[in-house]
Amino acid sequence: MNIKKLTIALLINVAVQMIMGAVLLMVIWHRISGTDSLMAFGCVVLILLASLFSVLGILAVSRYQTRSYLESMRNLENLNGKLREQKHDLMNHFQVVYGLMELREYGEAHRYVRPVFKDIQKLNRALKTSQPAVNALLQAKLEAAELQQIDMYLTVGSQLGDLQMMPWDLCRVLANLIDNGMTALAEREEDKRLMVLINESEDDYVFEISNNGPVIPEEIMPHLFKAGFTTKNEEGHGQGLAIVSRLVREAGGTVSVESDEEETVFRVVLPRK
Numbered sequence: 001m002n003i004k005k006l007t008i009a010l011l012i013n014v015a016v017q018m019i020m021g022a023v024l025l026m027v028i029w030h031r032i033s034g035t036d037s038l039m040a041f042g043c044v045v046l047i048l049l050a051s052l053f054s055v056l057g058i059l060a061v062s063r064y065q066t067r068s069y070l071e072s073m074r075n076l077e078n079l080n081g082k083l084r085e086q087k088h089d090l091m092n093h094f095q096v097v098y099g100l101m102e103l104r105e106y107g108e109a110h111r112y113v114r115p116v117f118k119d120i121q122k123l124n125r126a127l128k129t130s131q132p133a134v135n136a137l138l139q140a141k142l143e144a145a146e147l148q149q150i151d152m153y154l155t156v157g158s159q160l161g162d163l164q165m166m167p168w169d170l171c172r173v174l175a176n177l178i179d180n181g182m183t184a185l186a187e188r189e190e191d192k193r194l195m196v197l198i199n200e201s202e203d204d205y206v207f208e209i210s211n212n213g214p215v216i217p218e219e220i221m222p223h224l225f226k227a228g229f230t231t232k233n234e235e236g237h238g239q240g241l242a243i244v245s246r247l248v249r250e251a252g253g254t255v256s257v258e259s260d261e262e263e264t265v266f267r268v269v270l271p272r273k
Contacts (some may be wrong), residue, residue, distance in 0.1 A: 128156035129198070133167045134174070138196070141178045150185055150192040158200035162273045165251040170270075173247050176240035177209040177266050184213030184264065200272070204253075207268040216259035224257060244268070 093116050100109035129135055138154060145152035163170065178196065185192040197208040216224070225245035248255045253270040 128159075130159045130161050131163065131167045131170070133171050134160065137171045137175060141175070141196075145182065145194055148182060148186070148192070150182060150194050152194045152196065154196045156198045158198050158205060160198070160200075160205065163205065164271055164273055165247070165253075169247050169251070173244050173268060174207065174209070176244050177207075177268070180240055180266070181209055181211035181213070181264075184211050187214055188212070203272060205270045205272060207270070208265055210263045210265040212263050215261055216257070216264055221257065221259075225255070 093113070097109050097113055100106075100112065138156075142152055142154065160170075165173075174196075178194070181194045185194060191212070193212045195208070195210045197206070197210075199206045199208075225241050227239060227242035245255055248268055248270065251270055253268060255266065255268045257267070258265050
């Protein structure tokens with residue numbers, strides 16, 4: 001759903017109601033002068049319907065924004081919890097390393113600090129854009145990939161400072177594409193690689209999500225972004241890529257896919273303001 005377009009539509013609807021109200025006043029005036037009242041009744045019905053559509057539209061916008069905000073807030077809360085957890089544990093890690101250094105157990109200190117450093121680096125990789133919701137999403141996906149034994153490589157070359165798309169819509173796009181890649185990698189026994197690249201040019205933002213899962217058959221390519229299309233037998237699939245296509249299209253961008261024996265790459269290009 002494009003919030004800007006819907007808001008414009010609601011404003012147009014309100015303008016129509018004002019015009020109809022003016023027409024109704026004119027009709028009532030003519031009725032007082034003896035004109036038929038059927039026209040007045042019809043205008044009243046139209047105004048009531050227009051008002052009803054406005055209320056329904058406002059409710060739809062409110063529900064959509066509330067759902068998007070809640071999802072973003074959950075991701076932010078998870079990221080904030082991770083930061084608090086690392087801050088709480090950091091002093092304990094320093095104390096352990098300091099004690100090992102005092103005992104001249106340098107090799108043991110190196111082995112101890114390696115996973116701690118890796119965990120901190122993983123968090124830092126997700127904190128490179130100016131969009132907190134996007135950072136939180138990337139952090140959540142890094143943790144999900146680790147649980148599924150997927151090596152997720154994140155390269156962020158843009159702050160996304162003047163993003164045209166709403167941040168929560170971009171989160172939906174990235175989440176669907178990353179989840180799609182993880183699903184594809186479930187068919188591999190080992191060496192599961194998922195690459196996420198966020199970059200920018202003078203006019204566009206570029207997002208590439210690639211995986212080394214199975215190749216997508218050529219005959220399936222034209223149907224990937226159609227609503228309801230899926231290669232799975234379970235219910236509930238077939239909407240993710242269609243949502244991606246719709247959101248990107250509404251933001252004035254493009255989405256494409258290339259697939260061969262080595263990797264499958266989904267590429268999203270969004271215009272900058």
